[in-house]
Amino acid sequence: MSDVLVVYGTKTGCTAGIAEKIGATLAEAGLSADVHPVEKEPEPSGYRAVVVGSGVRAGSWHGAVKEWVTANAEALTSRPVAMFTACLTMASDPEKADEVRAYTDALLAETGITPIDIRLFAGMNEPKAFSLPERLIMKAMKAPQGDFRDYEAVAG
Numbered sequence: 001m002s003d004v005l006v007v008y009g010t011k012t013g014c015t016a017g018i019a020e021k022i023g024a025t026l027a028e029a030g031l032s033a034d035v036h037p038v039e040k041e042p043e044p045s046g047y048r049a050v051v052v053g054s055g056v057r058a059g060s061w062h063g064a065v066k067e068w069v070t071a072n073a074e075a076l077t078s079r080p081v082a083m084f085t086a087c088l089t090m091a092s093d094p095e096k097a098d099e100v101r102a103y104t105d106a107l108l109a110e111t112g113i114t115p116i117d118i119r120l121f122a123g124m125n126e127p128k129a130f131s132l133p134e135r136l137i138m139k140a141m142k143a144p145q146g147d148f149r150d151y152e153a154v155a156g
């Protein structure tokens, strides 16, 4: 049994890379960590602590991650939980961190979870990873293009 469960939701793989880096950083610190996509429906009750994170669409975490958090709220309120959000605002407008932090406000209010930490990471805008409608939305938003993941920030 590992010390920490790292759960993530991703549409393009962006958040998977961040979650894997968190798992590797925990391992370097001497903790055992299991990193799982939310689709595997990992069971948090056997772990001492949980890290859960998601990419963002239209100001909200992905539905599958919100559902996992809600379904496991009891286990998540009885052990330390840290959260992270990966999104483009943290690359294009990092001064809007309060706006990004608020993406999870409703979920936390609904579940009663009080994370020990909420980290906000720059994600990516790689058009080839998006569907055509998504590409059009990003184009209309004039979002900057690129992979803005900062693995030093993730490990810090």
Ligand SMILES: Cc1cc2nc3c(=O)[nH]c(=O)nc-3n(C[C@H](O)[C@H](O)[C@H](O)COP(=O)(O)O)c2cc1C
Pocket (backbone or CB within 6 Å): 009, 010, 011, 012, 013, 014, 015, 016, 054, 055, 056, 057, 058, 059, 060, 086, 087, 088, 089, 090, 122, 123, 124, 125, 130, 134, 135, 137, 138
């Ligand atoms: C249709 C669409 C809507 C998005 N909405 C937001 C948003 O509201 N705020 C934000 O900061 N980033 C937004 N993003 C950027 C994503 O959160 C970013 O690409 C992130 O890296 C996605 O991570 P994932 O692929 O692991 O889910 C959006 C991207 C797309 C394609």
